[in-house]
Amino acid sequence: SFDFRSKTGLCWELILEVANYLSLNDVVTAFSSDVLCLLWRYNKKLPIIEPSETFMRTMIPTMMPEQIVSLRIKADHHKSTIELAPPATFNHVKKLTLINFQKNQIIDFQKYFTRLICLSLFYEEQMCFHNFMKIFNYLNSPIKQFEIHCRNVLCSHRRTDLIFQKLNTLNYTIEYLILNIAHISMTIVNKCFQSYTTCLLKTIIDFIKIMTNIQCIHIIINPGSIEKLLDINEWKSLVTGCRKLKKVILHGKRNMSQDEKLKQKALEIQNQMSNEKRKIEFEIKLK
Numbered sequence: 001s002f003d004f005r006s007k008t009g010l011c012w013e014l015i016l017e018v019a020n021y022l023s024l025n026d027v028v029t030a031f032s033s034d035v036l037c038l039l040w041r042y043n044k045k046l047p048i049i050e051p052s053e054t055f056m057r058t059m060i061p062t063m064m065p066e067q068i069v070s071l072r073i074k075a076d077h078h079k080s081t082i083e084l085a086p087p088a089t090f091n092h093v094k095k096l097t098l099i100n101f102q103k104n105q106i107i108d109f110q111k112y113f114t115r116l117i118c119l120s121l122f123y124e125e126q127m128c129f130h131n132f133m134k135i136f137n138y139l140n141s142p143i144k145q146f147e148i149h150c151r152n153v154l155c156s157h158r159r160t161d162l163i164f165q166k167l168n169t170l171n172y173t174i175e176y177l178i179l180n181i182a183h184i185s186m187t188i189v190n191k192c193f194q195s196y197t198t199c200l201l202k203t204i205i206d207f208i209k210i211m212t213n214i215q216c217i218h219i220i221i222n223p224g225s226i227e228k229l230l231d232i233n234e235w236k237s238l239v240t241g242c243r244k245l246k247k248v249i250l251h252g253k254r255n256m257s258q259d260e261k262l263k264q265k266a267l268e269i270q271n272q273m274s275n276e277k278r279k280i281e282f283e284i285k286l287k
Contacts (some may be wrong), residue, residue: 006105012038023049028059036063047095049234050077053139056084065091072097073276074134078109089114103131106136118145120178126152129207134271137211142173149180156203157194174211175244180206180220198208198231205234220251223258224286230265230271239273239280247281248273 013036014263019027023150027035036059039046047070051060060068071093071126073081078101098106110116117140127150136143140237184200192199221229229250238245250266262284270282 002125013284016042016044023047023128025055027050028055033059033062036067040064040067044190049071050074050099051081052234053080053084056081059091061086062083065089069093070095070097075102075105078105079082080111084108093212094261095120097117097122103135106132106135110138111140114140116141116143119143120147121149123150124147126150126154128145129152131202133210135267136171136174143171144173145176145178146174147178147180149178151181151183153181153184153200153203155192155199156206157192157196157199160278171211172213174217176218177208177211177214177215177216178218178220178247181225182222184218184225193250198228198234201229201234204229208238212242213244214242215244216247216249217245218249218251223252223286226250226252226258226262230262230269235269236272237280245280247283249283249285251285251287253287262286 001261015031016038019031019039024039025048027046028038038044045067048173049072051073065088068090069092071090073096075098078098078258090112092115093113094095096110096113097118097120098109099122101109101121106121110119112227121140127148131177204219208217219229266282266284270280273280273282
């Protein structure tokens with residue numbers, strides 16, 4: 001590969017600084033494989049993002065497993081990633097990001113990652129929470145942070161609004177949930193099989209209830225949908241089952257005409273969720 005240092009004369013200190021903004025595979029491509037020893041010496045641990053087969057075949061065997069702590073992979077490449085990696089390659093991965101993985105693929109793939117702390121799922125299209133309820137039963141490590149990034153959340157009320165509670169899927173380790181639905185379609189949001197006016201929030205709340213150890217909920221949503229997440233009764237229903245919940249953040253883009261109204265609503269929900277012995281912070285962030 002191109003020996004960036006010898007060709008440009010840049011010092012290793014500057015290369016290390018630049019490396020902070022790149023994936024590990026990009027660093028190797030830009031600076032040559034010589035950089036691996038430098039990263040190891042200075043304890044730099046960078047994410048591997050959608051590695052090519054060439055990278056997996058030639059670079060991964062030269063690396064120490066302790067250097068590989070974060071991996072992002074697409075569903076259509078997951079088999080080659082595993083097949084080309086030596087045994088124990090992913091023993092130290094703490095964050096795993098999966099793009100467009102289906103339930104069975106996730107269950108099969110995650111068994112290679114025994115020290116995961118964060119599992120992040122990205123979907124280019126809509127998703128149904130029902131399809132992922134039983135994933136928690138197959139996780140080989142105690143996930144602390146769970147993320148879902150998707151375009152749409154589908155209605156979960158085709159048969160019954162109690163289906164989440166009926167499934168044996170309670171999770172006792174997740175403390176932090178990030179749900180990014182900033183590009184959600186209003187046409188999908190409004191289609192509820194039971195015509196619940198709070199369909200979107202009810203679906204989200206029912207999903208969160210299986211995470212009995214949840215402490216912080218962070219939902220990113222577009223401005224047009226944020227009011228659909230402000231039903232007091234739905235949020236109050238979360239308090240009993242999630243006894244360690246401390247904070248809820250709704251994150252959206254600023255709309256000056258709504259600012260004061262949303263702040264007042266957030267304070268109202270916070271007061272309803274809290275009591276003398278337990279305070280739950282409810283915050284709406286608009287930027």
